Amino acid sequence: MYYRYKALIVDLDSKEFSVKELNKDLVRKTLGGCALGAALMYRLAPKTPDPLKENVVIMAPGALTGTPVPTASKTSFFTISPLTGGWLESVAGGSIGLELRSCGFEALVIKGKSEAPCIIRITDQNFSFEDSDWGSDALDAAEKLSKGGYSTACIGQAGENLVRFAGVECDGRQAGRGGLGAIFGSKNLKGIAIKSTGDIEPESPEVLERLVKKWYDALLQHSSYRDDTKYGSGEFLEWMNSERGTFPTKNWQLSVFENRKQIDPYYWAPKYSVKNNGCISCVKPCGKMFVIKEGKYSGTKIDGPEYETLYALGGNVFNGNIEALARANELCDRYGIDTISTGGTIAFAMELYERNIITKDDVGYELRFGDEDALLKTIEQIAIREGFGNLLAEGTARASEHLGAQRYAVHVKGMDPPAYDARGLKGMALAYATSPRGACHLRAGVYGIELTGKWWKYSDIDRYSTEKKGDxxxxxxxLMSVYDTLGICKFSRHVYFAEGLPELVEAVTGIKYSVEELFAIGANANWMKKLINMRQGISKDSLPPRMFLDPIAEGPSKGARVTEEELSIMLKDYYRARGWSEEGEPSKEQINEVDDLTKEVFYG
Amino acid sequence: MGLIVVSHPEKCTHCRECELACSLHHEKKVNPKKSRIRVIRASYDLSVPSLCTHGYGCALECVDSCPMGAIEENNGFVGIDEELCDGCGACVDVCPFNAIRLFDGKAKKCDLCGGEPVCVSLCSQGALTFEEGKTVDKRVFNEIKKVVEERREDYVLQI
Incomplete structure (x- = not known):
């Protein structure tokens, strides 16, 4: 039997564990990961004015995570974000999802707050709390926690210090976005360690074995395989600059980064990458093990930098030194903070500094674009909440309100955007606006379609046009919610598309779903995410002032911007496609359907 | 005969697809701890797949240790006769590659999947190859044994 229909509930207030039986119908209708997480959050998450005071954390492996389905490696964490105040899903590779599933659980639910820093340790059906120290960085903590063969999820100092964009380290990868690490910190939870000897039992093992080989071959034979693995997620960095001009630079004042030579993986991968690193079951490993052996940053070792980090700690802060960038990446990983928001927040502060809105008296040192020492220092100041870093640790949105500088703050719902300049990609602009967790490239993943004009069932897509974008x-x-529901990495979506998924779901879970039915599961999850945001008082889908007011300054997309009218047209189309009201509210029927689905998440 | 699965740690990316697929193939269930191959994280950038070398990198300690005479080497293939195995675990402790699992009362190890090893067929990086055991440099085996010894505690199956 594949599903065990069980969740482990951890109450940090009373220091008690309990095993609850999940509603079978709910599990079968949501499968796992994102859709199951949305349903549990819809029912279990409190309406909370302060996510750092009252909150819940839910972890759920993707439905296929823990099996050898190639690239089904993702585990999702769900909480109310301390950065946006709304729905947060934070997704990571690593093997902790496999271990949780082997223990016989579809989900882990963490409630309450521990009196003192602690660890949750799960060994098969033995559950325990351990005292923990505060103060170790995320990588050291992970190494210590993993002794004895455990998979881990843990925070560094930034999470302890409630930095609002602190992440969680998961076996060398990160659930980085949205401040999950701060929620761990607010619960006095240093980490989770899980190990199991239990079996995972796919419903049709022989069929699954055949499909694994089939999709392994499809992934390896795909024309993108060589460069995807050789250069990792940053492979198109040069093209994004020189051919599209949509690489946000200098806090989005520019969209082409002139000093990009070194941060292009075609330059750094051969020079610094010693090998690739793969998430569990990833036969297409994109992680680059990057080592600096000499010079000022000698000893730096990271898994990365990923494309978004090449922007966040490179172009966006105008840093063209790959070694400084790698060091900044390592600091973020060790302290346990999201590279994208770290870069976004610092870039925002650098612009204010150059505009004299803040000065050396405020910061304590010069904070100019391209100053790598200032970049590294500021990362530390944020992580330990010292000096001006204490303000930046609140995130771009809160810092901008404090300083009265909202005009230069680039974020959506409080979340700093990733490396796609949406002024030249209208669908991405809409996707940033509607993404339930705030500006994100992976909730909709439409950038590839717009940048190339075609993908899957889409063709002749004009990136400057608003047409067809809502739908x-x-x-x-x-579709992306389906990927997160199954746990399949989106870096392989050009191989599985949607049509490859049903046979895998059936072989593993025994449940026969058509492509359309899988889409319905994804849609349902998105209604719930929206409803959770509405419950939290977050209903406005908009964009930062810069996207409306400042056209792209130079390069291939020069002059492009999004007007408020364009966004409004696209939003209207989008809400219509979703069956929502003009204000973006799910219909009565949809709310009834969701209420019905989640009426009873546990038996008893 | 004499073909074995050879591990090339310098190419391994720690995806563990081999562990997942091995257990699925042999047990019809997924369980890395029951996999005949284990990938040992030795350090930041070194992951070491370890499995039975069928006598090429060792002194056939398992054969000598078995009180039941259940393990035999034959033309470069080491097999366990499950009928004879009484599950005492002596072989598990002496194997320098930590390549023998003990569960369901029996010792289990790599049987080369009847000549088409599933792990090799799913190793995207070429970190596992199917080669003549006698042509493999002994130093390769020695490096693996060293890591296995250091990290054995983390990788022993205890059910």
Whole structure:
């Protein structure tokens, strides 16, 4: 039997564990990961004015995570974000999902707050709390916690210090976005360690074995395989600059980064990458093991930098030194903070500094674009909440309100955007606006479609046009939610598309779903995410002032911007495609359906 | 005969697809701890797949240790006769590659999947190859044994 229909509930207030039986119908209708997480959050998450005071953390492996389905490696964490105040899903590779599933659980639910820093340790059916120290960095903590063969999820100092964009380290990868690490910190939870000897029992093992080989071959034979693995997620960095001009630079004041030579993986991968690192079951490993052996940053070792980090700690802060960038990446990983928001927040502060809105008296040192020492220092100051870093640790949105500088703050719902300049990609602009966790490239993943003009069922897509974008973003949000529900990495979506998924779901879970039915599961999850945001008082889908007011300054997309009218047209189309009201509210029927689905998440 | 699965740690990316697929193939269930191959994280950038070398990198300690005479080497293939095995675990402790699992009362190890090893067929990086055991440099085996010894505690199956 594949599903065990059980969740482990951890109450940090009373220091008690309990095993609850999940509603079978709910599990079968949501499968796992994102959709199951949305349903549990819809029912279990409190309406909370302060996510750092009252909150819940839910962890759920993707439905296929823990099996050898190639790239089904993802485990999702769900909480109310301390950065946006709304729905947060934070997704990571690593093997902790496999271990949880082997223990016989579809989900882990963490409630309450421990009196003192602690560890949750799960060994098969033995559950215990351990005292923990505060103060170790995320990588050291992970190494210590993993002794004895455990998979881990843990925080560094930034999470302890409630930095609002602190992440969680998961076996060398990160659940980085949205401040999950701060929620761990607010619960006095240093980490989770899980080990199991239990079996995972796919419903049709022989069929699954055949499909694993089939999709392994498909992934390896795909024309993108060589460069995807050789250069990792940053492979198109040069093209994004020189051919598209949509590489946000200098806090989005520019969209082409002139000093990009070194941060292009075609330059650094051969020079610094010693080998690739793969998430569990990833036969297409994109992680680059990057080592600096000499010079000022000698000893730096990271898994990365990923494309988004090449922007966040490179172009966006105008840093063209790959070694300084790698060091900054390592600091973020060790302290346990999201590279994208770290870079976004610092870039924002650098712009204010150059505009004299803040000065050396405020910061304590010069904070100019391209100053690598200032970049590294500021990362530390944020992580330990010292000096001006204490303000930046609140995130771009809160810092901008404090300083009265909202005009230069680039974020959506409080979340700093990733490396796609949406002024030249209208669908991405819409996707940033509607993404339930705030500006994100992976909730809808439409950037590839717009940048190339075609993908899957889409063709002749004009990146500057608003046409068809509402429907496309809604559809793609649903597809990406299906990927997160199954735990399949989106870096292989050009191989599985949607049509490859049903046979895998059936072989593993025994449940026969058509492509359309899988899309319905994705859509349902997106209704719940929206409803959770509405419950939290977050209903406005908008964009930062810069996207409306400042056209792209130079390069291939020069002059492009998004007007408020364009966004409004696209939002209207999007809400219509979703069956929502003009204000973006799910219909009565949809709310009834969700209420019905989640009426009873546990038996008893 | 004499073909074995050879591990090339310098190419391993720690995806553990081999562990997942091995257990699925042999047990019809997924369980890395029951996999005949284990990938040992030795350090930041070194992951070491370890499995039975069928006598090429060792002194056939398992054969000598078995009180039941259940383990035999034959033309470069080491097999366990499950009928004879009484599950005492002596072989598990002496194997320098930590390549023998003990569960369901029996010792289990790599049987080369009847000549088409599933792990090799799913290793995207070429970190596992199917080669003549006698042509493999002994130093390769010695490096693996060293890591296995250091990290054995983390990788022993205890059910």
């Amino acid at each position: 496309m973003v809604a559809t793609m949000e649903d």
